[in-house]
Amino acid sequence: MEQIIKKIVFVFIFITFVSFNKKDFEEYYSITIKVNKLRNSKGVVQFALYNTEGSIPDEKYKRYYKKKVAPITKDSSTVVFTNLPEGKYAINILHDENENGKIDKGFILPKEGIGFSNYQSIGIRNRPKFSKASFLLNSDTVKEIKVIYF
Numbered sequence: 001m002e003q004i005i006k007k008i009v010f011v012f013i014f015i016t017f018v019s020f021n022k023k024d025f026e027e028y029y030s031i032t033i034k035v036n037k038l039r040n041s042k043g044v045v046q047f048a049l050y051n052t053e054g055s056i057p058d059e060k061y062k063r064y065y066k067k068k069v070a071p072i073t074k075d076s077s078t079v080v081f082t083n084l085p086e087g088k089y090a091i092n093i094l095h096d097e098n099e100n101g102k103i104d105k106g107f108i109l110p111k112e113g114i115g116f117s118n119y120q121s122i123g124i125r126n127r128p129k130f131s132k133a134s135f136l137l138n139s140d141t142v143k144e145i146k147v148i149y150f
Contacts, residue, residue, distance in 0.1 A: 030082045032142045035093055038075040038113065039149055043097040045070050045077035050090045050130060056116070057128045058092065059103055065089075069096075090133035091117040093145050106150075113147040122148055 033047050048064040050056055055063040068079045072095075094103060095113035104111045114122070116133045135143075 026085050028083045028085055029137050030080055030140045031084060031089065031091075031137060032078065032080045032140075033091055033093070034076070034078045034142065034144045035095075035115065035147050036076045036144065038072055038077070038095050038147055040097070041072045041075055043072065043095065043099045043112075045072060045079075046094040046096050046101065047079045047081075048092045048094075049081055049084075050092065050133075051087055053130050056090055056092055056130050056133060061101065064092075069101075084137055086138045087136070088134045089117075089137050090130050090135070091115075091143060091145055092128070092133075093147065095147055095149075109150040111150075113149045115145040115147045117143055117145060119148075120146055 031049070035045055038045070046061070047068045047070065048058065048061055049066045050058070050063065051065040052063070055065075058064060061067065066081055068081070070077045070079045093115045096102075097112050098104065103114065116122070116128045117135060118133050119126070119128060122128060135141075
């Protein structure tokens with residue numbers, strides 16, 4: 001009888017231990033993203049959030065982690081991404097003036113405004129990449145992204 005009780009206790013402890021995993025204790029955070037000084041209030045702003053090395057640039061918006069589209073009010077727009085686990089993230093925004101969901105280009109350069117976290121300018125020597133645009137999310141965060149027009 002004592003052996004059976006020991007086995008039952010062992011199984012109970014094992015099941016209890018296995019049922020709790022790291023995700024049960026993981027904290028989740030939010031990112032509030034703001035863009036100001038849009039050149040006009042036409043269209044919408046597309047906000048793409050990335051969490052993988054090599055995911056940006058993403059001209060066709062196929063490698064994002066999460067994406068939201070928000071209206072423009074008085075040349076500004078804001079979104080909030082919630083329930084994000086701790087980790088590295090990067091932000092890419094598009095002032096999508098014609099609301100077609102993609103970056104419209106002239107000969108080479110975008111016709112609409114774009115922006116990335118941690119970037120104040122974009123050029124041949126300063127091309128967007130995840131390693132530069134990324135930041136560690138370990139608390140609720142507010143990021144203001146500069147919109148760049150060419």
